[in-house]
Amino acid sequence: MTGPHTTLVLGATGTTGSRVVSQLVARGHRVKAAGRRATPLDGAQAVAFDWYDSATFEQALSGTDRLYLLPPPGSTAPAATMLPFLHQAQAAGVRRVVLLSSSAIPAGGPATGEVHRALPGLFDEWAVLRPSWFMQNFTGDHMHARSIRDEGTILTATGQGRVAFVDADDIAAVAVHALTDAQAPNTDLIITGPEALSYTDVATILTEVTGRPVTHRQLTYEQMRDRLAQVIPAEFAALLAGMDHAIAGGAEDRTTDTVRRLTGRPPRRFRAHAEESTR
Structure with missing residues:
Protein backbone atom coordinates (compact mmCIF):
# COMPACT_ATOMS: atom_id res chain seq x y z
CA MET A 1 0.00 0.00 0.00
CA THR A 2 1.42 3.39 -0.96
CA GLY A 3 0.35 7.00 -0.59
CA PRO A 4 -1.82 8.57 2.10
CA HIS A 5 -4.34 6.34 3.83
CA THR A 6 -7.44 6.87 5.92
CA THR A 7 -8.48 4.38 8.58
CA LEU A 8 -12.07 3.91 9.68
CA VAL A 9 -12.09 2.87 13.35
CA LEU A 10 -15.32 1.26 14.52
CA GLY A 11 -16.18 1.46 18.21
CA ALA A 12 -14.02 4.58 18.38
CA THR A 13 -15.05 5.49 21.92
CA GLY A 14 -14.64 1.95 23.26
CA THR A 15 -11.86 0.24 25.17
CA THR A 16 -9.62 -0.61 22.22
CA GLY A 17 -11.11 1.69 19.57
CA SER A 18 -10.39 4.86 21.52
CA ARG A 19 -6.79 3.78 21.99
CA VAL A 20 -6.39 2.86 18.32
CA VAL A 21 -7.69 6.31 17.35
CA SER A 22 -5.35 8.16 19.70
CA GLN A 23 -2.30 6.12 18.68
CA LEU A 24 -3.01 6.55 14.96
CA VAL A 25 -3.55 10.30 15.35
CA ALA A 26 -0.36 10.60 17.41
CA ARG A 27 1.54 9.06 14.49
CA GLY A 28 0.03 11.50 12.02
CA HIS A 29 -2.41 9.15 10.31
CA ARG A 30 -5.81 10.21 9.02
CA VAL A 31 -8.64 8.66 11.01
CA LYS A 32 -12.42 8.49 10.81
CA ALA A 33 -13.75 7.72 14.29
CA ALA A 34 -17.05 5.86 14.06
CA GLY A 35 -19.70 5.29 16.71
CA ARG A 36 -23.47 5.27 17.11
CA ARG A 37 -23.11 8.97 17.82
CA ALA A 38 -20.50 10.97 15.91
CA THR A 39 -18.37 11.83 18.95
CA PRO A 40 -15.58 14.37 18.34
CA LEU A 41 -12.12 12.99 19.16
CA ASP A 42 -8.95 15.06 18.97
CA GLY A 43 -7.38 14.84 15.55
CA ALA A 44 -9.98 12.45 14.07
CA GLN A 45 -13.04 13.00 11.90
CA ALA A 46 -16.17 11.89 13.75
CA VAL A 47 -18.70 9.85 11.79
CA ALA A 48 -21.94 8.12 12.78
CA PHE A 49 -22.05 4.33 12.39
CA ASP A 50 -24.68 1.86 13.54
CA TRP A 51 -24.41 -1.84 12.73
CA TYR A 52 -28.20 -2.05 12.57
CA ASP A 53 -28.67 0.96 10.29
CA SER A 54 -27.12 0.26 6.89
CA ALA A 55 -27.85 3.85 5.86
CA THR A 56 -24.82 4.85 7.98
CA PHE A 57 -22.40 2.58 6.12
CA GLU A 58 -21.76 4.64 2.98
CA GLN A 59 -20.70 7.85 4.71
CA ALA A 60 -18.53 5.97 7.20
CA LEU A 61 -16.72 4.08 4.42
CA SER A 62 -16.34 7.02 2.05
CA GLY A 63 -12.68 7.84 1.45
CA THR A 64 -11.30 5.06 3.63
CA ASP A 65 -8.97 2.24 2.64
CA ARG A 66 -8.27 0.67 6.03
CA LEU A 67 -10.67 -0.59 8.66
CA TYR A 68 -10.41 -1.47 12.34
CA LEU A 69 -13.31 -3.89 12.72
CA LEU A 70 -15.25 -4.76 15.88
CA PRO A 71 -18.39 -6.93 15.99
CA PRO A 72 -21.78 -5.63 17.15
CA PRO A 73 -21.71 -5.66 20.97
CA GLY A 74 -23.28 -8.72 22.57
CA SER A 75 -24.06 -10.56 19.33
CA THR A 76 -23.53 -14.33 19.30
CA ALA A 77 -23.95 -14.51 15.51
CA PRO A 78 -22.37 -11.31 14.18
CA ALA A 79 -21.50 -12.60 10.72
CA ALA A 80 -25.04 -12.03 9.43
CA THR A 81 -24.60 -8.32 10.12
CA MET A 82 -20.86 -7.97 9.48
CA LEU A 83 -20.42 -9.79 6.18
CA PRO A 84 -22.80 -7.59 4.13
CA PHE A 85 -20.97 -4.54 5.54
CA LEU A 86 -17.60 -6.05 4.59
CA HIS A 87 -18.76 -6.68 1.04
CA GLN A 88 -19.78 -3.01 0.89
CA ALA A 89 -16.40 -2.01 2.36
CA GLN A 90 -14.60 -4.01 -0.32
CA ALA A 91 -16.64 -2.32 -3.05
CA ALA A 92 -15.99 1.10 -1.50
CA GLY A 93 -12.21 0.70 -1.74
CA VAL A 94 -11.18 -0.68 1.65
CA ARG A 95 -8.07 -2.78 1.11
CA ARG A 96 -6.86 -3.66 4.60
CA VAL A 97 -9.02 -4.90 7.48
CA VAL A 98 -7.94 -5.63 11.06
CA LEU A 99 -10.56 -7.59 13.01
CA LEU A 100 -10.71 -7.69 16.80
CA SER A 101 -11.73 -11.20 17.84
CA SER A 102 -10.76 -13.31 20.87
CA SER A 103 -8.05 -15.79 21.79
CA ALA A 104 -10.86 -18.22 22.63
CA ILE A 105 -12.36 -18.15 19.11
CA PRO A 106 -10.51 -19.74 16.15
CA ALA A 107 -11.25 -19.18 12.48
CA GLY A 108 -14.57 -20.83 11.71
CA GLY A 109 -15.56 -20.88 15.38
CA PRO A 110 -18.60 -19.20 16.93
CA ALA A 111 -19.29 -15.44 16.90
CA THR A 112 -16.40 -13.63 15.15
CA GLY A 113 -14.90 -16.94 14.05
CA GLU A 114 -17.06 -16.98 10.92
CA VAL A 115 -15.97 -13.44 10.01
CA HIS A 116 -12.35 -14.43 10.67
CA ARG A 117 -12.67 -17.29 8.20
CA ALA A 118 -14.18 -15.02 5.53
CA LEU A 119 -11.61 -12.19 5.64
CA PRO A 120 -8.90 -13.73 3.41
CA GLY A 121 -11.43 -14.24 0.64
CA LEU A 122 -12.59 -10.63 0.79
CA PHE A 123 -9.42 -8.60 1.27
CA ASP A 124 -5.84 -8.90 0.04
CA GLU A 125 -4.56 -7.40 3.29
CA TRP A 126 -5.98 -8.50 6.63
CA ALA A 127 -5.18 -9.43 10.20
CA VAL A 128 -7.18 -10.96 13.01
CA LEU A 129 -6.29 -9.87 16.54
CA ARG A 130 -7.11 -12.53 19.10
CA PRO A 131 -6.31 -11.01 22.50
CA SER A 132 -6.64 -12.76 25.80
CA TRP A 133 -8.91 -11.30 28.49
CA VAL A 166 -3.48 -8.23 28.40
CA ASP A 167 -3.62 -4.44 28.61
CA ALA A 168 -5.87 -2.69 26.07
CA ASP A 169 -3.03 -0.27 25.27
CA ASP A 170 -0.94 -3.22 24.11
CA ILE A 171 -3.80 -4.56 21.99
CA ALA A 172 -4.18 -1.13 20.38
CA ALA A 173 -0.44 -0.93 19.68
CA VAL A 174 -0.58 -4.27 17.85
CA ALA A 175 -3.66 -3.08 15.96
CA VAL A 176 -1.89 0.10 14.85
CA HIS A 177 1.07 -1.94 13.64
CA ALA A 178 -1.25 -4.23 11.67
CA LEU A 179 -3.06 -1.23 10.18
CA THR A 180 0.00 0.80 9.19
CA ASP A 181 2.95 -1.50 8.55
CA ALA A 182 4.14 -1.38 4.96
CA GLN A 183 3.91 -5.15 4.66
CA ALA A 184 0.46 -6.68 4.61
CA PRO A 185 0.05 -8.67 7.84
CA ASN A 186 -2.24 -11.46 6.55
CA THR A 187 -2.03 -13.27 9.85
CA ASP A 188 -3.82 -14.46 12.98
CA LEU A 189 -2.26 -12.85 16.06
CA ILE A 190 -2.73 -14.24 19.57
CA ILE A 191 -2.08 -11.32 21.94
CA THR A 192 -1.35 -11.92 25.62
CA GLY A 193 0.25 -10.28 28.58
CA ARG A 254 -0.22 -19.55 27.53
CA THR A 255 1.81 -16.47 26.68
CA THR A 256 2.95 -15.16 23.30
CA ASP A 257 5.64 -12.72 22.14
CA THR A 258 3.26 -10.81 19.83
CA VAL A 259 3.38 -7.47 21.65
CA ARG A 260 7.17 -7.41 21.98
CA ARG A 261 7.76 -8.72 18.46
CA LEU A 262 5.50 -6.20 16.73
CA THR A 263 5.87 -3.12 18.94
CA GLY A 264 9.45 -3.50 20.17
CA ARG A 265 8.49 -3.26 23.83
CA PRO A 266 7.30 -5.77 26.43
CA PRO A 267 3.61 -6.07 27.30
Missing part, protein backbone atom coordinates in the same frame (compact mmCIF):
# COMPACT_ATOMS: atom_id res chain seq x y z
CA PHE A 134 -8.51 -7.56 29.12
CA MET A 135 -6.87 -6.18 32.25
CA GLN A 136 -9.42 -3.37 32.02
CA ASN A 137 -12.12 -5.88 32.99
CA PHE A 138 -11.00 -5.41 36.59
CA THR A 139 -10.75 -1.63 36.64
CA GLY A 140 -13.40 -0.25 34.26
CA ASP A 141 -17.17 -0.79 34.13
CA HIS A 142 -17.04 -4.55 33.50
CA MET A 143 -19.02 -6.92 35.75
CA HIS A 144 -15.77 -7.99 37.47
CA ALA A 145 -14.84 -4.38 38.24
CA ARG A 146 -18.29 -3.69 39.67
CA SER A 147 -18.27 -6.79 41.89
CA ILE A 148 -14.79 -5.88 43.14
CA ARG A 149 -15.95 -2.39 44.06
CA ASP A 150 -19.30 -3.44 45.53
CA GLU A 151 -18.45 -6.77 47.17
CA GLY A 152 -14.68 -7.18 47.16
CA THR A 153 -15.19 -10.34 45.12
CA ILE A 154 -14.42 -11.69 41.65
CA LEU A 155 -16.92 -14.35 40.56
CA THR A 156 -15.94 -16.81 37.81
CA ALA A 157 -16.30 -20.42 36.70
CA THR A 158 -12.58 -20.61 35.86
CA GLY A 159 -11.48 -22.64 38.89
CA GLN A 160 -7.70 -22.30 39.18
CA GLY A 161 -7.27 -21.97 35.41
CA ARG A 162 -4.85 -19.28 34.34
CA VAL A 163 -5.11 -16.42 31.82
CA ALA A 164 -2.37 -14.17 30.43
CA PHE A 165 -4.41 -10.97 30.86
CA PRO A 194 3.62 -11.51 29.89
CA GLU A 195 2.35 -13.87 32.60
CA ALA A 196 -0.51 -16.31 33.09
CA LEU A 197 -2.48 -15.66 36.28
CA SER A 198 -5.43 -17.35 37.93
CA TYR A 199 -8.29 -15.16 39.10
CA THR A 200 -7.13 -15.98 42.62
CA ASP A 201 -3.72 -14.52 41.70
CA VAL A 202 -5.48 -11.42 40.37
CA ALA A 203 -7.44 -11.05 43.60
CA THR A 204 -4.21 -11.31 45.59
CA ILE A 205 -2.51 -8.62 43.51
CA LEU A 206 -5.51 -6.29 43.79
CA THR A 207 -5.55 -6.81 47.56
CA GLU A 208 -1.85 -5.92 47.79
CA VAL A 209 -2.12 -2.89 45.50
CA THR A 210 -5.32 -1.39 46.90
CA GLY A 211 -5.03 -2.43 50.53
CA ARG A 212 -8.62 -3.64 50.34
CA PRO A 213 -9.38 -7.38 50.57
CA VAL A 214 -10.41 -8.92 47.26
CA THR A 215 -11.31 -12.61 46.94
CA HIS A 216 -12.07 -14.99 44.09
CA ARG A 217 -15.34 -16.87 44.49
CA GLN A 218 -15.55 -19.93 42.27
CA LEU A 219 -18.90 -20.71 40.64
CA THR A 220 -20.10 -23.64 38.56
CA TYR A 221 -20.71 -23.19 34.85
CA GLU A 222 -24.47 -23.12 35.50
CA GLN A 223 -24.14 -20.52 38.28
CA MET A 224 -21.99 -18.30 36.08
CA ARG A 225 -24.32 -18.67 33.11
CA ASP A 226 -27.34 -17.74 35.20
CA ARG A 227 -25.55 -14.80 36.81
CA LEU A 228 -24.57 -13.40 33.40
CA ALA A 229 -28.07 -14.01 32.03
CA GLN A 230 -29.39 -11.45 34.50
CA VAL A 231 -27.73 -8.66 32.51
CA ILE A 232 -27.09 -10.02 28.98
CA PRO A 233 -29.03 -12.28 26.56
CA ALA A 234 -29.14 -15.93 27.64
CA GLU A 235 -27.33 -17.23 24.53
CA PHE A 236 -24.46 -14.79 25.01
CA ALA A 237 -24.35 -15.61 28.74
CA ALA A 238 -23.96 -19.31 27.90
CA LEU A 239 -21.14 -18.50 25.47
CA LEU A 240 -19.22 -16.47 28.06
CA ALA A 241 -19.76 -19.00 30.82
CA GLY A 242 -18.48 -21.67 28.43
CA MET A 243 -15.31 -19.62 27.95
CA ASP A 244 -14.84 -19.59 31.73
CA HIS A 245 -15.24 -23.37 31.74
CA ALA A 246 -12.59 -23.64 29.01
CA ILE A 247 -10.21 -21.52 31.09
CA ALA A 248 -10.69 -23.94 33.98
CA GLY A 249 -9.47 -26.67 31.63
CA GLY A 250 -6.32 -24.75 30.69
CA ALA A 251 -7.38 -23.27 27.34
CA GLU A 252 -5.87 -19.84 28.07
CA ASP A 253 -2.77 -20.91 30.01
CA ARG A 268 2.48 -4.50 30.57
CA ARG A 269 2.27 -6.70 33.64
CA PHE A 270 -1.00 -6.88 35.56
CA ARG A 271 0.49 -5.42 38.74
CA ALA A 272 1.69 -2.34 36.85
CA HIS A 273 -1.78 -1.88 35.35
CA ALA A 274 -3.42 -2.19 38.79
CA GLU A 275 -0.99 0.28 40.34
CA GLU A 276 -1.55 2.83 37.60
CA SER A 277 -5.33 2.44 37.80
CA THR A 278 -5.41 3.16 41.54
CA ARG A 279 -3.29 6.30 41.48
Whole structure:
Protein backbone atom coordinates (compact mmCIF):
# COMPACT_ATOMS: atom_id res chain seq x y z
CA MET A 1 0.00 0.00 0.00
CA THR A 2 1.42 3.39 -0.96
CA GLY A 3 0.35 7.00 -0.59
CA PRO A 4 -1.82 8.57 2.10
CA HIS A 5 -4.34 6.34 3.83
CA THR A 6 -7.44 6.87 5.92
CA THR A 7 -8.48 4.38 8.58
CA LEU A 8 -12.07 3.91 9.68
CA VAL A 9 -12.09 2.87 13.35
CA LEU A 10 -15.32 1.26 14.52
CA GLY A 11 -16.18 1.46 18.21
CA ALA A 12 -14.02 4.58 18.38
CA THR A 13 -15.05 5.49 21.92
CA GLY A 14 -14.64 1.95 23.26
CA THR A 15 -11.86 0.24 25.17
CA THR A 16 -9.62 -0.61 22.22
CA GLY A 17 -11.11 1.69 19.57
CA SER A 18 -10.39 4.86 21.52
CA ARG A 19 -6.79 3.78 21.99
CA VAL A 20 -6.39 2.86 18.32
CA VAL A 21 -7.69 6.31 17.35
CA SER A 22 -5.35 8.16 19.70
CA GLN A 23 -2.30 6.12 18.68
CA LEU A 24 -3.01 6.55 14.96
CA VAL A 25 -3.55 10.30 15.35
CA ALA A 26 -0.36 10.60 17.41
CA ARG A 27 1.54 9.06 14.49
CA GLY A 28 0.03 11.50 12.02
CA HIS A 29 -2.41 9.15 10.31
CA ARG A 30 -5.81 10.21 9.02
CA VAL A 31 -8.64 8.66 11.01
CA LYS A 32 -12.42 8.49 10.81
CA ALA A 33 -13.75 7.72 14.29
CA ALA A 34 -17.05 5.86 14.06
CA GLY A 35 -19.70 5.29 16.71
CA ARG A 36 -23.47 5.27 17.11
CA ARG A 37 -23.11 8.97 17.82
CA ALA A 38 -20.50 10.97 15.91
CA THR A 39 -18.37 11.83 18.95
CA PRO A 40 -15.58 14.37 18.34
CA LEU A 41 -12.12 12.99 19.16
CA ASP A 42 -8.95 15.06 18.97
CA GLY A 43 -7.38 14.84 15.55
CA ALA A 44 -9.98 12.45 14.07
CA GLN A 45 -13.04 13.00 11.90
CA ALA A 46 -16.17 11.89 13.75
CA VAL A 47 -18.70 9.85 11.79
CA ALA A 48 -21.94 8.12 12.78
CA PHE A 49 -22.05 4.33 12.39
CA ASP A 50 -24.68 1.86 13.54
CA TRP A 51 -24.41 -1.84 12.73
CA TYR A 52 -28.20 -2.05 12.57
CA ASP A 53 -28.67 0.96 10.29
CA SER A 54 -27.12 0.26 6.89
CA ALA A 55 -27.85 3.85 5.86
CA THR A 56 -24.82 4.85 7.98
CA PHE A 57 -22.40 2.58 6.12
CA GLU A 58 -21.76 4.64 2.98
CA GLN A 59 -20.70 7.85 4.71
CA ALA A 60 -18.53 5.97 7.20
CA LEU A 61 -16.72 4.08 4.42
CA SER A 62 -16.34 7.02 2.05
CA GLY A 63 -12.68 7.84 1.45
CA THR A 64 -11.30 5.06 3.63
CA ASP A 65 -8.97 2.24 2.64
CA ARG A 66 -8.27 0.67 6.03
CA LEU A 67 -10.67 -0.59 8.66
CA TYR A 68 -10.41 -1.47 12.34
CA LEU A 69 -13.31 -3.89 12.72
CA LEU A 70 -15.25 -4.76 15.88
CA PRO A 71 -18.39 -6.93 15.99
CA PRO A 72 -21.78 -5.63 17.15
CA PRO A 73 -21.71 -5.66 20.97
CA GLY A 74 -23.28 -8.72 22.57
CA SER A 75 -24.06 -10.56 19.33
CA THR A 76 -23.53 -14.33 19.30
CA ALA A 77 -23.95 -14.51 15.51
CA PRO A 78 -22.37 -11.31 14.18
CA ALA A 79 -21.50 -12.60 10.72
CA ALA A 80 -25.04 -12.03 9.43
CA THR A 81 -24.60 -8.32 10.12
CA MET A 82 -20.86 -7.97 9.48
CA LEU A 83 -20.42 -9.79 6.18
CA PRO A 84 -22.80 -7.59 4.13
CA PHE A 85 -20.97 -4.54 5.54
CA LEU A 86 -17.60 -6.05 4.59
CA HIS A 87 -18.76 -6.68 1.04
CA GLN A 88 -19.78 -3.01 0.89
CA ALA A 89 -16.40 -2.01 2.36
CA GLN A 90 -14.60 -4.01 -0.32
CA ALA A 91 -16.64 -2.32 -3.05
CA ALA A 92 -15.99 1.10 -1.50
CA GLY A 93 -12.21 0.70 -1.74
CA VAL A 94 -11.18 -0.68 1.65
CA ARG A 95 -8.07 -2.78 1.11
CA ARG A 96 -6.86 -3.66 4.60
CA VAL A 97 -9.02 -4.90 7.48
CA VAL A 98 -7.94 -5.63 11.06
CA LEU A 99 -10.56 -7.59 13.01
CA LEU A 100 -10.71 -7.69 16.80
CA SER A 101 -11.73 -11.20 17.84
CA SER A 102 -10.76 -13.31 20.87
CA SER A 103 -8.05 -15.79 21.79
CA ALA A 104 -10.86 -18.22 22.63
CA ILE A 105 -12.36 -18.15 19.11
CA PRO A 106 -10.51 -19.74 16.15
CA ALA A 107 -11.25 -19.18 12.48
CA GLY A 108 -14.57 -20.83 11.71
CA GLY A 109 -15.56 -20.88 15.38
CA PRO A 110 -18.60 -19.20 16.93
CA ALA A 111 -19.29 -15.44 16.90
CA THR A 112 -16.40 -13.63 15.15
CA GLY A 113 -14.90 -16.94 14.05
CA GLU A 114 -17.06 -16.98 10.92
CA VAL A 115 -15.97 -13.44 10.01
CA HIS A 116 -12.35 -14.43 10.67
CA ARG A 117 -12.67 -17.29 8.20
CA ALA A 118 -14.18 -15.02 5.53
CA LEU A 119 -11.61 -12.19 5.64
CA PRO A 120 -8.90 -13.73 3.41
CA GLY A 121 -11.43 -14.24 0.64
CA LEU A 122 -12.59 -10.63 0.79
CA PHE A 123 -9.42 -8.60 1.27
CA ASP A 124 -5.84 -8.90 0.04
CA GLU A 125 -4.56 -7.40 3.29
CA TRP A 126 -5.98 -8.50 6.63
CA ALA A 127 -5.18 -9.43 10.20
CA VAL A 128 -7.18 -10.96 13.01
CA LEU A 129 -6.29 -9.87 16.54
CA ARG A 130 -7.11 -12.53 19.10
CA PRO A 131 -6.31 -11.01 22.50
CA SER A 132 -6.64 -12.76 25.80
CA TRP A 133 -8.91 -11.30 28.49
CA PHE A 134 -8.51 -7.56 29.12
CA MET A 135 -6.87 -6.18 32.25
CA GLN A 136 -9.42 -3.37 32.02
CA ASN A 137 -12.12 -5.88 32.99
CA PHE A 138 -11.00 -5.41 36.59
CA THR A 139 -10.75 -1.63 36.64
CA GLY A 140 -13.40 -0.25 34.26
CA ASP A 141 -17.17 -0.79 34.13
CA HIS A 142 -17.04 -4.55 33.50
CA MET A 143 -19.02 -6.92 35.75
CA HIS A 144 -15.77 -7.99 37.47
CA ALA A 145 -14.84 -4.38 38.24
CA ARG A 146 -18.29 -3.69 39.67
CA SER A 147 -18.27 -6.79 41.89
CA ILE A 148 -14.79 -5.88 43.14
CA ARG A 149 -15.95 -2.39 44.06
CA ASP A 150 -19.30 -3.44 45.53
CA GLU A 151 -18.45 -6.77 47.17
CA GLY A 152 -14.68 -7.18 47.16
CA THR A 153 -15.19 -10.34 45.12
CA ILE A 154 -14.42 -11.69 41.65
CA LEU A 155 -16.92 -14.35 40.56
CA THR A 156 -15.94 -16.81 37.81
CA ALA A 157 -16.30 -20.42 36.70
CA THR A 158 -12.58 -20.61 35.86
CA GLY A 159 -11.48 -22.64 38.89
CA GLN A 160 -7.70 -22.30 39.18
CA GLY A 161 -7.27 -21.97 35.41
CA ARG A 162 -4.85 -19.28 34.34
CA VAL A 163 -5.11 -16.42 31.82
CA ALA A 164 -2.37 -14.17 30.43
CA PHE A 165 -4.41 -10.97 30.86
CA VAL A 166 -3.48 -8.23 28.40
CA ASP A 167 -3.62 -4.44 28.61
CA ALA A 168 -5.87 -2.69 26.07
CA ASP A 169 -3.03 -0.27 25.27
CA ASP A 170 -0.94 -3.22 24.11
CA ILE A 171 -3.80 -4.56 21.99
CA ALA A 172 -4.18 -1.13 20.38
CA ALA A 173 -0.44 -0.93 19.68
CA VAL A 174 -0.58 -4.27 17.85
CA ALA A 175 -3.66 -3.08 15.96
CA VAL A 176 -1.89 0.10 14.85
CA HIS A 177 1.07 -1.94 13.64
CA ALA A 178 -1.25 -4.23 11.67
CA LEU A 179 -3.06 -1.23 10.18
CA THR A 180 0.00 0.80 9.19
CA ASP A 181 2.95 -1.50 8.55
CA ALA A 182 4.14 -1.38 4.96
CA GLN A 183 3.91 -5.15 4.66
CA ALA A 184 0.46 -6.68 4.61
CA PRO A 185 0.05 -8.67 7.84
CA ASN A 186 -2.24 -11.46 6.55
CA THR A 187 -2.03 -13.27 9.85
CA ASP A 188 -3.82 -14.46 12.98
CA LEU A 189 -2.26 -12.85 16.06
CA ILE A 190 -2.73 -14.24 19.57
CA ILE A 191 -2.08 -11.32 21.94
CA THR A 192 -1.35 -11.92 25.62
CA GLY A 193 0.25 -10.28 28.58
CA PRO A 194 3.62 -11.51 29.89
CA GLU A 195 2.35 -13.87 32.60
CA ALA A 196 -0.51 -16.31 33.09
CA LEU A 197 -2.48 -15.66 36.28
CA SER A 198 -5.43 -17.35 37.93
CA TYR A 199 -8.29 -15.16 39.10
CA THR A 200 -7.13 -15.98 42.62
CA ASP A 201 -3.72 -14.52 41.70
CA VAL A 202 -5.48 -11.42 40.37
CA ALA A 203 -7.44 -11.05 43.60
CA THR A 204 -4.21 -11.31 45.59
CA ILE A 205 -2.51 -8.62 43.51
CA LEU A 206 -5.51 -6.29 43.79
CA THR A 207 -5.55 -6.81 47.56
CA GLU A 208 -1.85 -5.92 47.79
CA VAL A 209 -2.12 -2.89 45.50
CA THR A 210 -5.32 -1.39 46.90
CA GLY A 211 -5.03 -2.43 50.53
CA ARG A 212 -8.62 -3.64 50.34
CA PRO A 213 -9.38 -7.38 50.57
CA VAL A 214 -10.41 -8.92 47.26
CA THR A 215 -11.31 -12.61 46.94
CA HIS A 216 -12.07 -14.99 44.09
CA ARG A 217 -15.34 -16.87 44.49
CA GLN A 218 -15.55 -19.93 42.27
CA LEU A 219 -18.90 -20.71 40.64
CA THR A 220 -20.10 -23.64 38.56
CA TYR A 221 -20.71 -23.19 34.85
CA GLU A 222 -24.47 -23.12 35.50
CA GLN A 223 -24.14 -20.52 38.28
CA MET A 224 -21.99 -18.30 36.08
CA ARG A 225 -24.32 -18.67 33.11
CA ASP A 226 -27.34 -17.74 35.20
CA ARG A 227 -25.55 -14.80 36.81
CA LEU A 228 -24.57 -13.40 33.40
CA ALA A 229 -28.07 -14.01 32.03
CA GLN A 230 -29.39 -11.45 34.50
CA VAL A 231 -27.73 -8.66 32.51
CA ILE A 232 -27.09 -10.02 28.98
CA PRO A 233 -29.03 -12.28 26.56
CA ALA A 234 -29.14 -15.93 27.64
CA GLU A 235 -27.33 -17.23 24.53
CA PHE A 236 -24.46 -14.79 25.01
CA ALA A 237 -24.35 -15.61 28.74
CA ALA A 238 -23.96 -19.31 27.90
CA LEU A 239 -21.14 -18.50 25.47
CA LEU A 240 -19.22 -16.47 28.06
CA ALA A 241 -19.76 -19.00 30.82
CA GLY A 242 -18.48 -21.67 28.43
CA MET A 243 -15.31 -19.62 27.95
CA ASP A 244 -14.84 -19.59 31.73
CA HIS A 245 -15.24 -23.37 31.74
CA ALA A 246 -12.59 -23.64 29.01
CA ILE A 247 -10.21 -21.52 31.09
CA ALA A 248 -10.69 -23.94 33.98
CA GLY A 249 -9.47 -26.67 31.63
CA GLY A 250 -6.32 -24.75 30.69
CA ALA A 251 -7.38 -23.27 27.34
CA GLU A 252 -5.87 -19.84 28.07
CA ASP A 253 -2.77 -20.91 30.01
CA ARG A 254 -0.22 -19.55 27.53
CA THR A 255 1.81 -16.47 26.68
CA THR A 256 2.95 -15.16 23.30
CA ASP A 257 5.64 -12.72 22.14
CA THR A 258 3.26 -10.81 19.83
CA VAL A 259 3.38 -7.47 21.65
CA ARG A 260 7.17 -7.41 21.98
CA ARG A 261 7.76 -8.72 18.46
CA LEU A 262 5.50 -6.20 16.73
CA THR A 263 5.87 -3.12 18.94
CA GLY A 264 9.45 -3.50 20.17
CA ARG A 265 8.49 -3.26 23.83
CA PRO A 266 7.30 -5.77 26.43
CA PRO A 267 3.61 -6.07 27.30
CA ARG A 268 2.48 -4.50 30.57
CA ARG A 269 2.27 -6.70 33.64
CA PHE A 270 -1.00 -6.88 35.56
CA ARG A 271 0.49 -5.42 38.74
CA ALA A 272 1.69 -2.34 36.85
CA HIS A 273 -1.78 -1.88 35.35
CA ALA A 274 -3.42 -2.19 38.79
CA GLU A 275 -0.99 0.28 40.34
CA GLU A 276 -1.55 2.83 37.60
CA SER A 277 -5.33 2.44 37.80
CA THR A 278 -5.41 3.16 41.54
CA ARG A 279 -3.29 6.30 41.48
